[in-house]
Amino acid sequence: MAGVSAPDLQPAPSASTRRVSARVGGIAESATLAVDAKAKALKAAGRPVIGFGAGEPDFPTPDYIVEAAVAAAREPANHRYSPAGGLPALKEAIAAKTLRDSGYEISPADVLVTNGGKQAVYQAFATLLDPGDEVLLPGPYWTTYPEAIRLAGGVPVEVIAGVDQGYKVTVEQLEAARTPRTKVLLFCSPSNPTGAVYTPEETAEVGRWALEHGVWVVTDEIYEHLTYDGAVATPMLSAVPELASTTVVLNGVAKTYAMTGWRVGWLVGPSDVVKAATNLQSHLTSNVANVSQHAAIAALTGDLSAVAALREAFDRRRRTMVSMLAEIDGVVIPTPEGAFYAYPAVQGLLGRTFRGVTPTTSAELAALLLDQAEVAVVPGEAFGPSGYLRLSYALGDADLAEGVGRIQALLAEG
Template sequence: MTTDDSSTPVTSNPDSERARISQRVGAIQPSATLAVDATAKALKAAGRPVIGFGAGEPDFPTPQHIVDAAIEAAQDPSTHRYSATGGLPELRSALAEAFSSTTGLEIEPAQVLVTNGGKQAVFQTFATLLDPGDEVLLPAPYWTTYPEAIRQAGAVEVPVLAGADQGYIPTVDQLEEARTERTRVLVLCSPSNPTGAVLTPEQVAEIGRWALEHGIWVVTDEIYHALTYEGMPFTSVLKAVPELAETTVLLGGVAKSFAMTGWRVGWMVGPADVIKAAGNLQSHLTSHVNNIAQRAALAALTGPSEPVEQMREAFDRRRRLIVEKLSAVPGFTVPTPTGAFYVFPDVSGALGREIRGKKVTTSTELATVILEEAEVAAVPGEAFGAPGHLRFSYALADDDIVEGIDRVAALLSE
């Protein structure tokens, strides 16, 4: 406390001396995909006939046997209490068994950590592996959360852009050019959000061997592993290069394949020491995942596979439909995705013009015009490190796909 010339006490104001929000948190950008989805839902609530292609969320209900398992769990008093931070033992065992099957390695339950959705798995993995100044090779287009999570760990993302001309898949030569002595981690996401691209077994092996040669950790997001099409196989990097077992963390969750986005169950799978350290972090951050949701996830993993296959077949039909419709939009170049439920057209041919009196020079401006004039919501490529593109999710009804893309085509044909 100080005084002025009249001896009146003056209390210092901490907010006048520094920002109210920390630099670390203040630098975080909101999720572009969730922002687009929220805008679309707000407009629909206001009575506008908006069709939203923004959110990566299946439009199917969670399969009934999973819901039934959750109801049964809710009535079991044992689920009403704290449980182990790492996850219910039976769920960790089921996950260890599943990953032993997909990787060909012997995965132990101690190598599994159950998290509150896939995003917590992403944040905890980077927090566990990275120190300030470390660099992360991030193939672009990339999911919007990766760079934010990397920065929160004090590290630096190094985007490696692969365009439509190479199927949105980076080459080893590109990765090598971006590598420095500070490179610590390589991120893989196959099938990809936002592009729907899937690495072939040969590409996975080539990239994996390169990472092994240079002592680089691999963080591989496999949440869309069950959603591939046209006979394209999913290949885990540990199946292709088992020698990476001590320097790889696999990420996933029940959200996409089982239509369980709201249940918030994800996981990390990796070396036991990494999983233990991440579990220590989680013990202070959120403790364990909701027990009822964990029991539902167990039912998803161990129950019948027919509902998952039925959803995959529906996504495949919608995939072919939206590619056909988007390919007819003036200025759009549309690579055919073979996984996930996204299509990522290059829209540079639709830029540099006026649309209903509005100058459109970027994909962000194009997305804004499409939303305002055609009442269709898509996510601009800038959010994914790939300007000149738009992401359309086809996790919505066939009729909405047809109506929405027809609106875009009509607008850009004027």
Template sequence: MSAATSSSPRDRRVSARVGAISESATLAVDAKAKALKAAGRPVIGFGAGEPDFPTPGYIVDAAVEACRNPRYHRYTPAGGLPELRSAIAAKTLRDSGYEVAASQVLITNGGKQAIYEAFAAMLDPGDEVLLPTPYWTTYPESIRLAGGVPVDVVADETSGYRVSVEQLEAARTERTKVLLFNSPSNPTGAVYPREQVEAIGRWAAEHGLWVLTDEIYEHLLYGEAATAGAASLPALVPELRERCVVVNGVAKTYAMTGWRVGWIIGPEDLVKAATNLQSHATSNVANVSQAAALAAVSGDLTAVAEMREAFDRRRRTIVRMLNEIDGVECPVPEGAFYAYPSVKGLLGKEIRGRRPSSSVELAEIILEEAEVAVVPGEAFGTPGYLRLSYALGDEDLAEGVSRIQKLLEEARD
């Protein structure tokens, strides 16, 4: 038997653990769209969840100043700059009503590292994580990398993509250790009302579960959800605090996706364990990025409000235009910057000589025929849907959805 076909662990070129990881579907779609644009094709991309605004000037100025400061030319504590950890604790109290100490904060290389390190610190092999679905593509991969088992709990457009306590209880087993919670949600834009957040938190506390709550979109709320404000689980359910990890970052709120600064907030023993892991994996986050993040979280939210106003305008436009397409049903997202329409009514119909049987195939047709990049629902655990980020310019948004409309008008039985 050759090394290429041998089943012996010694002959594997890539470990089974890492070999099982899928590429990030959203980044793959974005990369393909950019490659086609570079080749001269007028592709419009709805794939990446990335604000089209520049990082606010006062944040950039703080980074420039940090570059000139020799203090930032050296290693700093693996857990983050002390002043940034303190500022995040203050920001958390200001925005969430959740009081934490600086020692409960770990600064990470973006939200993805925060999620992985939190799961690595919480999970042992075989521990189950309840995963409301549709989910962000990185969640199940981080769970598996940490030795856990993701358990999908599926919600659809009829519930506004929100899972119920009854669904969670039905999925709970003796191996369940963690609930992952994300509101506002990627990929659906769903926002859980305060009373439902509290009910889910009390259910988790009653059963002794850990909760990882991803609050990266906390400031991107619209309509009634904006009026009610973000609902943070540990603030609403104090008895959960010793078993709750909050993940957040500057990427979405401050248009800082490339700066790579996120954080974990949690019980001190878990944060210390995750800090130990990071000390060996990456050491400290880039100091210049940390200085920029300090300016961001310490400043006011004026620039954030301006970006949110633009997102709200685009949200209303994209939902209206998508719902004008026969076979498409798009609930109104209340947060983040994503629309997640059902396209099940289009599957099996003929579109330019092809009959897509899945949302993957439909997304391929839309890219090839309309030159518009979208992400199929399979990437988020629910086939039959598409995710479109409306974090792009108004003109591109209108042009891109118009192309989709014109193409899908041709759909025939």
């Protein structure tokens, strides 16, 4: 043993001595929240940072929703526990909203109200997956999806669509990735992070493929009302109603009604799945805050005039951002048709030198933009392959133009 240093003699941590479980210790933090937090910290320290990282509308929650919450807060019944699965009135409102917006009927009993969309994502996978089950994950994908899959014991299988495909996967790609262990397909349209919207025909083709091969579908439809240029967000169960017994629909009020901080999402699915997920939630968090649930009732039972105003502003900002990014040599930017994100391909910028720095990955490019241009963006590594950036256009017009202008100025030097 001569020549072996003391550190080399230390045993590897055993299951009994490990301070943090391998399951939780292996989770990557949310890249989008991390970028947003760093931007806010730098801004608080006096630096004029403009953040394109957060996926939340910059508008206040509409007044009528806030007033419903104020009234609910004064009602003593809302100071107590309520059913773990959600207030009956909210579950009925979700059923009515589904019929209004998606065109098919569901039972309120088949709704689980969750603490935001993220909890709906996790509980869907925790309920459906056994260890080793594979989930086909079209990419670029939202950074939370693979972590939720892994936490549930599943295996995310990336199926990547590049800029040449408009960031939309084909059934041929899905079929090539399918194995005997494939249980679930994750489907998200309009997409976070790319803003891609599958056409009604493309959605139906994906759904029929899943039906043919007995693959469950978890479909995230939280950006359903944010589409542009005539694009249509087609609900999966409207496209292929036969999938009802093997589909879980995820949604929430966060994006449509500028309610990210209220934390109200939901999942809809077959009765046995919803019952099991509700049992899980009864131990995990109990009910969603009653005041937030009453705010969500007001949102869903009102009209969609609030989202119309949001959509108009986002559309204007979308066009500004895309036109400015397209002017940068080395950037390829498809026009997003939904959500509020642009997802430029920046491979043409990698390997070039800007102010003495030569980024070779999109993560390094994002670091350069933050350090030299004081602009925060999320690198493509958070959503799949390197070589891309995600920029949210859910911020004020002036900040948007200033921020992209800084990016233009810095990258013009390379």
